[in-house]
Amino acid sequence: MKNKKLFLLIIFIFCLILSSLGAYFTNYQAQATLALQQIDTSHRFIPFKLPFTAHDKKQFQQIIISLNESANETNLNYMEKHYYEGYPIKDGKPDYNKSLQKQNFYVYKLDQTQFLGNFGALGSNKQKYSYTYPLLSGYQVTIQPLAQALHARKNFEGVFFLETLEQEKYSHFIKLLDKKLSQRFKTHYALSDYQVTQTTQLLLPSFEVDPNLKTIINYLIVFIVVSLLVYLLLEWSKLRLYKLNGHSFTRSFLAIAIKPLGVILLAFSYDLWLVFQGLDLSELLSQQLLVFGLAFSGAYLLMLGMYCISLDELKERYFSSILFLLLGGAKLLLLVTLINSLAPVGNIVIDSYELLKQDTNPKLKDYAEIFPSVIGSDAVNSFDNYEDLKNIYKLADKQGALLFDDTGSSYIQPPDVPRELADISININYLKAYPLYDVNNKKIKLDPRSKQTILVFPITKKNLVAKRLQQERNISKISRKYGVKVMYSDPRYNNNFKNIVTGKNIANEIIHVIPPGNIRPKINDPILNILSGFEHDRLLFALKGTTLAKLKQQWDPILTKYNLSDNAPQFIRYDHGASERLKIELGDIFAYSSSQGLLLLTIISLSFYCLLSFFNKNVYNIGLKNTLGYSRLRNYWPYWCFLLFQYSLTPLFYTDVYLSKTIYFTLDGLFFVLEFFILNLFISYLESEAKKNVK
Template identity: 25%
Template structure:
């Protein structure tokens, strides 16, 4: 019976291992095709412009400038617009939506080099898309998790977004330089400007691999884990048939014939089942180009399995036959090493479930630190998305937000509070808090005369509120401002130990000084840490009796004008930031839910298989102890010792080689894994112990 179970497990493990590698090959194939469709570096050169257009009129004027330049030099152009986010529906924002849309708007579809990317002959007047809509003339096959649309550029229809990157269809350096010179002349003439050539240099953009969010590599991690586990299982499997090997050796069988008797049918079944399913899927999806890759993978895995097990059986040939036949236990020590090493396999496997661990950590964090009501009358933007931004210039977006959106928010009474510096490892005198003048009305601070501090919005000087106890740091702080920021601060001495509220509404007084920003003293060189992407953002907008949707609608025009709607897609109540943060974190789990479920199933399966192998190795000893009246715990004392040694090994590996076990998500994942392992051990002991006793008593 035990050997039948082993053979079944052999097939099951082989099916899972081969299936995971097949899924990985298909995912990689799709990712490569999607990346090639997106990548324009082989046939196109990027254009740059002095400024981003703030309205459709100027956008179309810029478009006409590009068209005029292309007509003059007979060089086609296109615009690539790439969106990454969860949509811009602020009224019904869905954290679980993960959208990747690429739009190619082409000047001349008949002659576009995009046909090399998609292997499609494009024609003017048609729309090609992976999304089936009423306006789609031709359907493109979708690869990976990205949607593509290719159409002719329009000079009348409002653009999907004024953001995006323009490319010209040439890589000839002389033509590119000539195009840019001509583009500058046409642009300055159309807009009545005097920009120089350097203003038309393209901004660096993300590489294709960094820009696209392709299918996860977690499947590969699981496949690699299963290979390691399969090696361990094969060793135990061969040693479990050591008596049979001795008999076959006595009968004169060679190593290959022994393998044929004990594992070849199982190997063929375990390999052919997933291969057949994979080939059927590839035929249905018309992906015949990777069928040979799948077959090659199967042959490689099967060959490696045969070589490995053939080597083991050949080594056993050197053991005297009489020692094989008397069932001398070579498997016991091997099992002990394998069981202790099981923890290392679980580390790789559980690493794919880190999004779940992050969610678990946030839930516990929220339970231990309840949401405060400090900012119950305020709202803030959340989350902060990449949206249509492809350029490697995060400061550009921050500067736009600070220059155009922040003044409007501040004028409406919004608070700015940044306490991030007080938790850094910087010298104490540099641990500051940044606030605006509105914050002083929300949470008044007092000078040494016990008077409320008021700062005029038109104050040009840098204002520093310095607690009396920190007067000794005054010169250091002043020198820091002069040397680093080229500013000479004005100090206002305040009473000691006055609390300020951080972004989460918690009281803090461990600051060295408070830096107050006014409308006039925020220079272009000073970048405020605004719109951080945290649920507890540094900007708090007053509700004034309005709902978050009404407030977002109030700012919608300025968001659209400066292309910020895709980056700041919704507004949440500040006193519900924890709830919003959890919803966003759960969305990460939702993306990887398939991988997480597979990881969990494999985790349970490995635990159960190792327990089954334990009883195959120690079943006789366990039965004897049970018949002598020992308790189940005492009968399995060696198991629990192995279990503890496994945990110690995992702690050492995590602490020394991977990452600190004290990192909260890793710590929670580790504790959860131990708990599951313990529960599964108890259940499988209860299940297998009775069968083990019955089996060995009947022998």
């Protein structure tokens, strides 16, 4: 009786959770749609961008003056949108538990724009409009006069919108603007340089409901249906009595199934209450009806089968055995799903742990890095931001920073990449920290003013030189213009030439040395892979005894000058990179926990039924063997064999080559131990209840 009440309570609670999550999901989508509609500018504005970005407030002020003059002469209104995406800063550090998306609109003539109509604010007279959305955590929209854009603004990246849809007026405005900018900045651009050609340049927010939410909802549905079926199986003895007393199937079905099905309907009535509160949940109600229909159909078919074979001992035994195996198979599939879904999380944890172990080089504590790199007002990439990154690198290089990029090394690149192209990029500062010796055991020294491409080949790879030189001439303008300088090292003399991060000896790698004079002003060979957002960035800033706070204070004005301060929320010690990444990844692990917990509950409930079925069939033999002193392992050996057989089959479903076999099999073993322990507790409970009934 207790088991049945427990299953009824479980069904009610999880149906209520399903209703709540469904309501949240529906409302989240509604708010996301509203938010995108409100910032939609396509019905009243033509977007445009500036062909260059201001690096300080003075330049930005001159740009605004040019825009205002052009707007006045054409009698048009315009606005600028400044976007920020990243983490809130708390006590100087990013708060990884939250995220921010801010859409800030600065309107030239705020009282005249039709844009306020998107928010239902036409005719109002405020100096600032601010909108937040309860379910879109961290998302905010502000609308204020353009004059506010000059106050407390560190970053001057943004996109502009001209309030007209007439192409002639737009062209006239852009020509006037270009003329005024040319006068003030001695530049000239084509009309096409002002055009927004990609959707990403509109700086639109992205709203994505928790990707685990749909998974949770699906698992909840499975769990509810399984709990319902298990409840009905526990009522088999009552069904036999009904049939024995001449009750029809319909009468028997209603007598037994009315309670669990009524509980499901009661829980789903919560959605009706929400509808009366004014929420549009028509789609959700349809889904709930579908779930109820699925539960009803499953219950009907199961009980029909049970009713047909009731009172026939042989058929009951076959039916029970088949059902036992089917539920065991379902549990196996769910178990494989759970292991596969947790394996990526295991990868994250193990990779992070390995990285933490690798950060043992004492020299790493003398360097810092920018981490994480966030989108900010605009994402950084090595092509579009090449000039800015180049200037940042040059300043860091003068201050003793190291450049180390092993993404092209032979131990990272796949085997199909030609070995002559596999190399490691370093700067001269790195050679000072880790000297490299030539074939005569002399330290390799390079001229920092050199503009040549410098390649150091280990003598063991001398046969690759001709192929690499041919490739350099084919793909590198710098190599064609200034030539390639080839030097040779001897691995025998370079046991201490190591990867500063992992401590791995790299004496057998081709080394591409980049002196300051080789950083070209044009985007011919974009080689700087810095501010990458990885926990081990390629650029290691020298601390030289200073603190991280002072280093940030020193670099903040420089990063602001190149509009990169929004992408670089903090400096961290280089040897703390892996632990900092682990903080971010832990948030993902917690996000997984709810859906995986529900799946685990479903698996355990199936295990409980399978064990309960085995116990009920063998209760007499189990009691007798317990009296004779049989061990639990021996007493339940058929079930333990069945359990072991299930777990031994899971490796057959290992198909994802991107998942570590070690992690997959480790999780398989851990779940076996966990289930074995839980089932032992359940056996103790069943045997205790059986003894009470005997008394």
